[in-house]
Amino acid sequence: MGTEFIIIILVVIYLRRALKAKLFIPEWHDRLQWLLYASIGLLVAQAIVDNFRIALHWVGMIMLGWLLYQMNKNEKFKEAKFLVTAITPYLVVAFVIEVIRLIDVNLYNEWKSWTDAIQTFAVIWGVGTWIVTRRQRKELIKAKQKAIEEEENNKVISAMKAQLEVQVAERTAELRKQKEELEVTLDELRAAQTQLIQSEKMASLGELTAGIAHEIQNPLNFVNNFSEVNKELLTEMKHEIDVGNLIEAKNIAKDIEDNEEKITYHGKRADAIVKSMLQHSRSSSGKKEPTDINALADEYLRLAYHGLRAKDKSFNAKFETDFDDRIGQINIVHQDIGRVLLNLINNAFYSVSEKQKQDIPGYEPTITVATKKMGDSRVELSVADNGNGVPKKVLDKIFQPFFTTKPTGLGTGLGLSLSYDIITRGHNGELKVETKEGEGAEFIIILPTQ
Amino acid sequence: MKILVVDDERDIEVLFEQRFRREIKTGEIDFAFAYSGEQALQYLTQHVHEAVLILSDINMPGMSGLELLRHIKQKFSHPPPVVMMITAYGDAENYNQAMRLGADDFLTKPLDFTVLKEKLKEKVQ
Numbered sequence: 318m319g320t321e322f323i324i325i326i327l328v329v330i331y332l333r334r335a336l337k338a339k340l341f342i343p344e345w346h347d348r349l350q351w352l353l354y355a356s357i358g359l360l361v362a363q364a365i366v367d368n369f370r371i372a373l374h375w376v377g378m379i380m381l382g383w384l385l386y387q388m389n390k391n392e393k394f395k396e397a398k399f400l401v402t403a404i405t406p407y408l409v410v411a412f413v414i415e416v417i418r419l420i421d422v423n424l425y426n427e428w429k430s431w432t433d434a435i436q437t438f439a440v441i442w443g444v445g446t447w448i449v450t451r452r453q454r455k456e457l458i459k460a461k462q463k464a465i466e467e468e469e470n471n472k473v474i475s476a477m478k479a480q481l482e483v484q485v486a487e488r489t490a491e492l493r494k495q496k497e498e499l500e501v502t503l504d505e506l507r508a509a510q511t512q513l514i515q516s517e518k519m520a521s522l523g524e525l526t527a528g529i530a531h532e533i534q535n536p537l538n539f540v541n542n543f544s545e546v547n548k549e550l551l552t553e554m555k556h557e558i559d560v561g562n563l564i565e566a567k568n569i570a571k572d573i574e575d576n577e578e579k580i581t582y583h584g585k586r587a588d589a590i591v592k593s594m595l596q597h598s599r600s601s602s603g604k605k606e607p608t609d610i611n612a613l614a615d616e617y618l619r620l621a622y623h624g625l626r627a628k629d630k631s632f633n634a635k636f637e638t639d640f641d642d643r644i645g646q647i648n649i650v651h652q653d654i655g656r657v658l659l660n661l662i663n664n665a666f667y668s669v670s671e672k673q674k675q676d677i678p679g680y681e682p683t684i685t686v687a688t689k690k691m692g693d694s695r696v697e698l699s700v701a702d703n704g705n706g707v708p709k710k711v712l713d714k715i716f717q718p719f720f721t722t723k724p725t726g727l728g729t730g731l732g733l734s735l736s737y738d739i740i741t742r743g744h745n746g747e748l749k750v751e752t753k754e755g756e757g758a759e760f761i762i763i764l765p766t767q
Numbered sequence: 768m769k770i771l772v773v774d775d776e777r778d779i780e781v782l783f784e785q786r787f788r789r790e791i792k793t794g795e796i797d798f799a800f801a802y803s804g805e806q807a808l809q810y811l812t813q814h815v816h817e818a819v820l821i822l823s824d825i826n827m828p829g830m831s832g833l834e835l836l837r838h839i840k841q842k843f844s845h846p847p848p849v850v851m852m853i854t855a856y857g858d859a860e861n862y863n864q865a866m867r868l869g870a871d872d873f874l875t876k877p878l879d880f881t882v883l884k885e886k887l888k889e890k891v892q
Contacts, residue, residue, distance in 0.1 A: 531826060534855045538877040539778055545880070546785045572785060579778055626826055633831045 321377030321411070322360040324404060325384060329353045332388075332397055345393070352384065374415060381408055403446035407439035517731040531623040532590050536583035543576045543583075550576070590616075603653075603743075607646035610696065610764075611688055614640070614658055618686050621662040625670070632670050634682035643690045647766045653743055654764075657736040661700040661760045662686065664732065667723070668704025668758065694766045701759035707752040715750070740764070769814075770887070771799045773807040773823040773835065774853070786880045796887070804830025808838055811848075818848055820890060825854040825861060833864055840869040849890045853878065 329349050356377075363373045385408065388394040389401045414432045418425040425432075550573050557566040615638060622636055662684065669682035682703065689697045707715060714720045716737040721730035740748040744764055752758035772783055780800045790796040799818060801807035804827060811818065821839065825832035836850055851872040852865040862873050872886060 531855055534876060535776055538855075539776070539782065541877050542782050542786070542880070546782065550785070575781070576785065579781065583778070622828065623826065626831075633829070633834065635829045 319360045319363050321381045322356040325356040399450040403443040410439045533587050536586040539583040543580045547576050605648040608651050611640040614686050617658040625666045636684045639687035641689045653739045660732040660736050665702035668702050672704045696764050698762040703757040706754045706758045769797045769818045770820045771818040773801045775827040804835035820849045822851050836868045
């Protein structure tokens with residue numbers, strides 16, 4: 318029957334341990350101490366002495382009631398309040414039972430089995446409350462700890478975030494600097510590219526110069542020679558008139574007229590060559606004008622041929638033309654298409670001259686420039702050679718800028734890429750190549766006429 | 768005297784005919800014209816020993832004047848015709864090569880017809 322004392326002992330031990338009573342509630346330390354000793358003493362007394370059992374039971378209940386009352390009242394025991402909830406029903410039940418016994422022992426004995434059951438329920442309630450609360454507390458502590466951890470994590474994260482932001486700012490500044498540097502480099506590259514394109518143009522003009530000289534020299538020679546002849550003929554004509562041979566004089570006059578025509582023709586020829594040379598060196602106006610593509614092709618074929626001949630005296634090649642007279646004039650940027658043709662023709666001559674160096678018996682270097690009007694308002698221009706052709710492994714690179722198979726210093730590697738640009742972007746046309754290694758290559762330009 | 772003129776410029780024919788109109792009229796000189804090395808060789812094969820003098824341009828499409836010269840010196844040696852080379856480029860390399868191949872003379876364009884006439888007369892004699 319020492320249940321109340323055992324409960325008191327356990328509660329006190331719990332309070333001292335769980336609440337660290339010594340640290341937080343100094344004035345309660347002693348009281349709890351006394352309560353503990355008293356309870357142990359009374360428990361022992363109850364076990365030894367049989368006479369005062371009921372009285373001791375009352376003492377125990379009063380002590381426990383007082384303890385629970387203090388715990389309920391005092392804010393400092395807030396955390397142990399669940400014990401009040403757990404124990405109070407038991408205490409109340411025990412108290413009621415004792416009151417019944419005091420009033421009527423018979424009734425007490427009669428109801429004994431009922432009161433025992435209620436008492437058992439109160440104990441189960443107490444133990445259950447204890448377990449549930451403990452579990453809740455543990456979870457609460459866990460949650461608290463978690464919250465603390467989270468807070469700490471958050472602190473770490475925000476510290477890292479701040480650090481990251483600093484790093485990002487640094488990186489951004491670095492990137493911006495790099496971007497600015499790259500922009501400067503890009504500008505420089507653009508300038509270099511423009512210069513390269515210009516020098517490519519000039520290089521091709523240089524290749525042309527000898528050819529142009531030859532092409533101008535010939536008509537000029539005719540102009541000079543025919544005007545000398547005319548001078549002679551005029552003297553002769555005067556002589557014939559003097560002697561009265563008017564028929565012969567008329568014949569001579571006819572010759573002079575014919576020669577004048579020749580002089581005009583060759584003068585215009587030289588003029589056209591100079592004009593086209595100037596046009597070639599000038600930066601392109603980008604304006605499309607009606608142009609006789611056959612005449613253009615013929616002109617550049619001759620220029621390229623003579624240019625190459627002037628550089629390499631031993632070189633010789635047959636050049637053939639196959640022009641379609643039905644084409645008439647088509648709208649193109651004259652200088653640009655001229656550059657493309659010059660480039661393709663120069664390449665063709667280069668290719669056959671390389672093959673000629675291999676001393677293949679019976680090899681006759683031949684270049685064919687052809688034009689053809691196609692059905693669907695398009696014109697095809699082709700430059701074919703029977704040189705060594707384009708090797709398969711470089712075929713998809715030949716239109717890339719700076720790609721060249723020529724030895725260093727002989728090619729800029731810009732010719733075909735510029736040509737490709739001029740045809741596809743400048744004229745909405747196509748530039749393609751058909752080639753068989755060792756047998757030759759044919760570059761085909763397809764231009765829309767509208 | 769038959770002279771074969773080889774040049775890819777067609778107007779050279781009219782020019783020669785007018786420049787040498789007097790010589791042609793008197794029958795002193797007779798001209799034949801070829802517009803390429805290949806044509807010239809064909810002419811020479813068809814008219815053996817007819818032309819005693821050949822005037823050839825060097826820069827022509829197809830067979831060049833120098834190649835023509837080599838062919839002539841190889842194939843038509845009895846008696847060898849007189850071959851005079853004409854070029855727009857009076858450079859040393861062309862000149863040396865022509866001489867090595869056996870050219871009898873070397874002239875540069877524009878032709879000085881007075882000099883040419885004198886040389887022709889000289890060669891014939």
